[in-house]
Amino acid sequence: MLKSIYVSAFITMGVVGLVFSGVQIAHAGLASPWLGTAIACAGPVLFFVRAYTLPIARTSANMPLILVAGVIGTGIAIYLGSALLSAPALVAAGVGIAGSLLYIFWYSRFAPAEKVVLSTGVMLPAFELTEDGKRISSTQLTAKPALWMFYRGNWCPLCVAQIKEVAAQYRELAARGVEVILISPQPQSHTAALASKVDAPMRFMTDVDNAAAATLGVLEKNGLPAGMQVLGYDSDVPRPTVFITAAGGRLIYCDLSENYRVRPEPSEFLAVLDRQPVAAA
Template sequence: MGKRKLLSRQYSSCWVSTTTSLADIGAKWRVRCTSYLRGHPMKHSNIKAWFGLLYFVACAGTLLASLVGVAIGPSRLAWAGAGIASAPFIFLWMRAIQGGKSAPRGVWPALLRLVSISGLLLSATAVSRGSGTPAIAALAGLIAIGYVVFDLWYSRFGRPTNPQLRPGQKLPVVSARDMSGTEISTADLEGTPALLMFFRGNWCPFCTAQIRQLARRYRELNDRGVRLVFVSPQPADFTRRVADSLDVAIEFWVDSDCSAARGLGLLQQDGVPVGLRGRYGRDTVLPTAILLDADGRVIYCDETDNYRVRPRPEVFLEVFRSHGI
């Protein structure tokens, strides 16, 4: 019994030391990645497009394999670790698709990285004790490392501050088309406060989650006289599906050639993941929410640097409220 307690304490001490070291390494790499992205804004979009597709397939496949392995295989513990390693990525996507929520904030990003790495450690421990093959641990390692890359590199744009969208600036005039195909421009927004949001498309669950969140608060924004306009470069038919799924009169504009996004410095070249380009094209927009007063001046602009993190509707309501709107 004494020997078992001693081993348990040693294992706990090793676990705490390992997780602390991994957290420190993650923090250091986050600083390095952030610094690199700021020095190389918007580069490697095409590499990211491939990474997004491959990592999604890898996580989905690993989760399915782990469910089967835990249920009927002899390597249950090793497969459980692989499944845990893939769980954070699947959790984020399901939270956005099913719950209509953006990525959690605060300590959650670090906690999700730790969960993925814990899955790797569990799988590696199981294999070292003879429960499972090294290939399972290698798969868990690939998924865990991939999640860290996803969180610290793939999710971030490294976008510089846009001088055209600073508060107090008059919004440059750019044109798009409404759902009837009629040309319309941002100059038409003058005379009423507006929330102009550029979203990437139906393929981005975090964009659609943000749209649903705003749709639920539409009445409050409408009562303040705020005009809601969502702009996307995706084909009109896809945008129409989003519009038809909502029970509120939100305006949708189509920026099919990305001219409006380009005019406002919001173009992301090669931003559409590989596998979706046949339907959505190669280029997309940087998710951006621009709040305008009745004179067409910017009063607030959210230029998120992480596509998974979006402001809640309460932020926009408070901005309008603080400006007497």
């Protein structure tokens, strides 16, 4: 719950800090200590703007440029304001340094799973999904090799970008006899909107009440940023997860995300399929 509230507050404070700084600079000029605040707030704000406007599926683990912007901005605010505890310096340090550190090293990372269900070599446990309003058992989806992806929802730009990456590789996956199954707890209308933007015949499934994510040990309680419930999303979300099953349901690859910003390259999936048999054992 704290993470849910934090990330919404962090984004809001970054935007407000950047806008307010811009207003102050317009009145006082570039010699204003608010210049440093603008630089510090610009780091995280530009990251989120870039994530929502460009197809970015992953980032570096530690995102050093954002932290550098925070430190430089705070230093400028202190220097131009001649006061360590001035308002510009406090906002710069709060958003650009403290806020960014929390985002990078706390919010982005998942706690160790309470139970590990998915691992290479085991059989995929049985669970149910919904497709176009019809209940489907996972056992009905393991007759042929499959790449499974749990994604958080349309609200997560990295998830959407990752799906588009897989869609771009669909022909190569299909040539290897692999079906792609995308799973999210979001409403069917949201999923249909996403599917209409993806030019590949992948199967979009709904995980009602996150039952499958809970069964597989990839459920994150209160993982949705606070306030986004008004858009119809559930407060609980799956952590981004990708696994591949051979025909028959045995796992030959599994990536359980420890950091939602660090995701496997799509070429990794093809490499796994090329070096491991995918026919039923």
